[in-house]
Structure formats: C-alpha cells, structure tokens
Amino acid sequence: MQIRKGQRLPLTQLAPDYRQNEFFQIQTAIDGLVSEVDFSCFGVDVEQRLSDDRYMTFFNQAETPCGSVSVSLLGNRVNGFNFRLSSLPASIDMLVITAAIDGTETMSAMKSGHLKFFVASNEAAEFAFEGKDFKNEKALMLGELYRKDGEWRFCAVGQGFDGGLDALVKYFGGEVASHQPDISSSDTLQSVKLSLEKKIAKDAPKLVDLAKKATISLEKKQLSNLVARVGLVLDTSGSMTRQFMQGRVQEVINRMLPLAVHFDDDGELDVWAFSMRSLALPPATLKNYGDYINKINGGWRQWGMLSYNNEPEVIRAVLDYYENTHFPVLIIFISDGGVDQNAKIKKLLVEAASKPIFWQFVGIGGRNYGILEKLDTMPGRVVDNCGFFALDDLDSVSEQELYDRLLQEFPAWIADAKSQGIIN
16 A cells, blocks of 8 residues: 555554554665664654653664564664554654754655555555655654544654754754753753854854843743744835845844744744745855845845835745645744735735744834734634734844744744644
8 A cells, every 4th residue: 555645544544454452563764865864763742742752762762661662673773663552651642753864965865765564574555755855854754653533543744854863852842862961951951052052153153142132032932942943024125125225134134043043953044035026035044144135146136126015925935835844933024014915914814824834023114014913803713823013123122122022922822833733
C-alpha cells in the first residue's frame, strides 16, 4: 500500500494483519546524502510536548522504559523503530518519527527516502518522498503515530524543519543535554539567553542590546522555548517614502531580527514588500541586515513599488508561502494607513484564522487604518488571529516597550490555536 503525504489512516487499515498487542516495525531510509542521517522517535503527551525525555528514542537512548519503542540498527546506524503500542503508557499520546542531518548539506540534496511498515516481517505499506519535496531544511518530521477514538492511526507528515536535531528537541519542549551536570532550569534559561546574545554578538554586535531587550520580553511572555517562524511585511506604497529615507524602515528590520534569531533556528526573518503588488524579498539575516533596504534587490527604490497599497495581495502571498508549515508563525505587518479594501482584508483574515499564523499589524506615522483598527471585534473566526497598535513614530516608544507590545497577544493566540488543533 502506498501512503500519500498528508494521508491519515488507522493502523488496522494500513496493515490489516496488525493487532494491538503485536510488534511491528517502521524502517527508515534516506538515500543520496553525504551527511549521516540521525533518525529519532519522540514520544509526546496530549499537548505534544516531550514531558518525559526517556521517551525520545534514538541511537544513544535505544529503548523507552516500558520497551514499547526501540531502535532497529543496521551496522551502527538507526534504520528504523520497533513498536508494541499496547504497552505504551497512556501519557504518551503521539510518536513522531524524525530525521536530521548536520553540516552544510540540506534535505533537498537527497535522492529519495521512505518509511516502510512491516508486520510479521511482511511489508504492509510505504510512505515515499524525494529531495524535490523539500528546500533548505536540515530536519524532517516524517510521520506520526497517534491515538484517536480508542485506536492508533498514522499520518504521513513529510514536513521540513529549518533547524537540526537540537531544534527538534526544543520544538517538542525538551532541553538539549548540557555539558554541565545537574544544571537547574534557571541555569538552562540563562544558557539560552546567553546563547542568543553570543550568536548575535559574533555576526551583528550592534544588535546585542536589542537581543537583551527582546529576551526580557520573551521571558515575560513565557515564549523562551517556543520554536516559530517570523515574517515581516513592509508597506512600500508612495506615502512610505519619507519613512524609508529617514531610516525608519531599516530600524524595523534591525528590531525584528532578534526575534527571528530567537524563535527560528535558521535565524532568518522572512520579508515581503507591497504596494499595488507584493514582492518576496531575500530573508534578512545577521549577515545581510546592515543597510538591508538600500542593498537588497538593488535597494528599495528599485523594488517597483511606491504606488497605492494593495494589502489583500500580500496577505494572500504570505498565506500561500506558509501553507504547509508545521510551526506557529508570527507576522509583523507594517503600514502607514490608507487602508480601503476592508471587505477583502476581512475575508482573508477570517480564512487565515484556521492557519498557524498570527498577524500583528503595526501602524507607523499614518492614519486611516480601516479594518485593522477593528480586528479585536471582527467576527467569524475560529480564533482571534490578529492584533493592531499604532505609533506616531517608531522612536516614540522604547525598544523594550515595542517588544512587549509586539508580543502582547501572541501567547494567547498560541494557547487558543493549540486548543483548536491549529498548531501542535
């Protein structure tokens, strides 16, 4: 039986000979990479968190305490996992099979890969994938075994993940092993904070002070361990010309980048510009952020913008870009007003409420923000997926206050989106 990406099937349908108390095996393989591939299986609770790290099964921890999951070895490499789900404790709600590589190579370089199900040594089903299914990711979430309505089911995920194995552990709420014995949770938090500051200090020392302030806000909002994507949408209509010329837009790039470095393991800030059309720009990074607006794609004057603003087109572009993401997304949407396509914007944001994206709209030095000022009372959404505040000038608030306001509604959305199954 061939399993398609995204397909969800009961194990009894996927492997008709399977019985709840039987062993079965999932063999894993990725071919065509120079890098060694590390396969792992995360046993997570109903909140999809690694609440007991003994249920992360990989080469250095070959079996769960109950013996329900164990690695299968080919030579000295993991080539799959053995399962007996009937003995798995009720606290484990899902088993997620992942793959990760290190170094400069990415998963797009693979030729092919698969998960194969074996029951009583007979192949029952296969989920196959290829390098063209991925981009520059270093890790993959391949498949999930999960409980539903009293039975076990399988979902073929096939989702790329920008970070490596450490980022996967962080995503599931675990902690990467420290070299210091008996490290406390407060020490771990301090280690995370210093890691962010050191990372920024190495490549972008001018942003270290911003990183410190961002970290304070992240800790206050209990977002220190969240893995997410961060995107920035820039109004580039004609009325924004003064903001560009005075360096205000470059300052937005500078202030948003520490959030991206913290949340996203690849340290990239996805960027869009929009006027009458939308333009996906190269991500802002610690390497290219300096004078970004004057250098990227020939500089902002060469982006073909500076006309009227067409918010619906760029909102649709962002939705399409994150269509298959497996992680929460924070979008910072900068506008100086002149919003008049209210009905179209409302329709798109209502549609977007079922997607793993939170939209934080920020008005800077403008007026007439239209529907953006009514987001908190906008009906018809499964969750409140938007926030808005306006500033007369970016320098009218401190950097610390800006981070606090940018992250004000994000934690509540995270909780609501989890309760609705929109994010893990």
